[in-house]
Amino acid sequence: MLQWLIDPFQYAFMQNSLIAAVLVGTTCALLGVYVVLRRMAFIGDAMAHTTLPGLVVAFFNQWDLFWGALVAALLTALGIGWLTRQDEIREDTAIGILFTGMFALGILLMSTARSFRDLTHILFGNILGVTPTDLVRMAAVCVLVLLCVVLFHKELELTSYDPTHAQVIGLRAEWIRYGLLVLLALTVVTGIQAVGVVLTSALLITPAATASLLTTRLPRMMLIAAFLAVGAGIVGLYASYYANLSSGATVVLTCTVMFGVVWVLKRRKN
Amino acid sequence: MPFLYRPHRHREPVIGAPALALEQVCVLHPRDKQIALDQVSFEIAPAQRVALVGANGAGKSTLLKTIVGLMRIESGKVSIYGNPIGLCYHRVAYLPQRGEIDWRFPVSLERLVLAGRYVHLGWFGTPNAEDRAICQTVIAQLGLKALTQRQISQLSGGQQQRALLARAIVQGADLLLLDEPFNAVDSETREIIWNVLDQLQQQGKTVVVATHDTAQLAQQFDRVLEMSDGKVLTLRQM
Incomplete structure (x- = not known):
């Protein structure tokens, strides 16, 4: 049994994948708790999809895909913040407009490519293919998110449940919101490397939503969410190695199963 | 990142200045640009308890939000202890209507009350033992001691209202603006709130209360501000 567990990690690429699963899982879970509690669940999916034109442009020009995705995600984050700054357009509407517009642009650009095949790893990710450079970026984003x-903590918490009080005491709630959107953009871009454009939002939302069923304390919720996300990442790696299954899909399905089990157990308990 | 907080200038009150003074203040609704406050002028002396009455939509909440800097002033002037809005955030505490808060958020009652001390902490600051002691005293005063660690969604409406009042009190402000603190609360909570307001007045605090409850105006308030259609109609001495 021990040998079965250790075997995959004799290879350098599997060791890199394990580190990536820990880093991406932790980052997504920490920020995902705020995404879920601030009812921004749609944003993770939207932001991941809006990176598509950036990824395609970078791919065509043989630039680093990370920077293409990051520029597109940051533009989306700032665009959402800018469109909703006066309360004239609701946040979910702004996300809907930018998400569909940017994704359509990405599809348009993809349709000019000779082959879609090269772009499939953008859509579905490949945690087994992470490079040391990717790991450095993931670690940097993880440390940044953790630090923030x-x-x-008190500013993020207060602006989440009572932005009015935050403004009354002179805290610039809108700057906190922009900051959160920028951190989300960075997190989503690193998540894309692990599970791809289509499934990144699941890493943000599902572990955090599962943790929210288990505790009513914010720091504990973050710890549980991180633990679940990292666990799901490791399960995905084993599935890839032994069953030759898509790692991204396995990671996300593990998260979904965890949520389902906790939800059923909680309902039975109540 | 000092820019996260607007600059806190702890400016001292101007000697002899009223606690609150509005001069010809006009405010527009942000969405439709209709007039929300129309040439509002009045003064309130320190240590007074003032009722703000009027029908729904009269402009009571807008007036309180304007005083705490949540609404953009088109023209006119607001002075708090002789200083403009925003020169001393800790001097004004605001109790919002209950519906403005996300009660499902995972924070305890104690944590919610501690947020009243944040104005003194700034960025990177965390509440210390003294902040916690202040909160515990006020929480006990409002009859919430047994509920300190309870998540805020698990409190009753009256308990939530008392928790918000506790948060406003721990701020240590000289001017307290309370928006409908008696709305949908039981008689026990009502009595506790009145006792606390009495103590605040004895400490020299100025309190403005927006209320629909006109039964006890004469007994409980020094003055009454009556509003209609964004205008102050009367300012009665009780």
């Missing part, structure tokens, strides 16, 4: 969540 710890240092600005």
Whole structure:
């Protein structure tokens, strides 16, 4: 049994994948808790999809895909913040407009390519193919998110449940919101490497939603969400190695099963 | 990142200045640009308890939000202890209507009340033992001691209202603006709130209460501001 567990990680690419699963899982789960609690669940999916034109442009020009995705995600984050700054357009509407527009642009650009096949790893990710450079970026984003969540805990918390009080005491709630959107953009871009455009939002939302069923304390919720996301990442790696299944799909399905089990157990308990 | 908070200038009150003074204040609704406050002028002396009455939509909440800087002033001037809005955030505490808060968020009652101390902490600051002691005292004063660690969604409407009042009190402000603190609360909560308001007045705090409850105006308030269609119609001494 021990040998079965250790075997896959004799290879360097599997070791890199394991580190990637821990880093991406932790980052997505920490921020995902705020995404779920602030009822922004749609944004993870939207932001992942809006990276498509950036990814395609970078792919065509043989640039680093990370930067193409990051530029597109940051533009989306700032665009959402800008469109909703005056309360004239609701946040979900702004997300809907930018998400569909950017994704359509991405599809349009993809349709000019000779082959879609090369772009499939963009859509579905490949955690087994992460490079040391990818790991450095994932680690940097993870540390940044962790620092922000710890240092600005009270500001993030207060602006989430009572933005009015935040404004009354002179806290610039809109800057916190922009900051959160930028962190989300960075997180989504690293998530794309692991599970792809289509499934990144699941890493943000499902572990956090599962944790929210298990506790009513915010720090504990973050810890549980991180634990679940990392666990799902590791299960995905084993599935890839032993059953030759898509790692991204297995990771996300593991998250979904965890949510289902917790939801059923909680309902039975109640 | 000091830009996260607007600059806190702890400016001292101007000697002899009223606690609150509005001069010809006009405010527009942000969405439709209709007039929300129309040439509003009045003064309130320190240590007074003032009722703000009027029908729904009269402009009571807009007036309170304007005083705490949540609404953009088109023309006119607001002074708090002789200083403009925003020069001293800790001097004004605001109790919003209950519906403005996401009660499902995972914070405890204690944590919600502690947020009243944040104005003194700034960025990176975390509540210390003194902040916690202040909160515990006020929580006990409002009869919420047994509920300190309870998640805020698990509190009754009256308990939530008391928790918000506790948050406003721990701020240590000189001017407290309370928007409908008696709305949908039981008689026990009502009595506790009145006792606390009495204590605040004895401490020299100025309190403005927006209320629909006109039964006790004469007994409980020094003055009454009556509003209609964004205008202050009368300012009665009780």
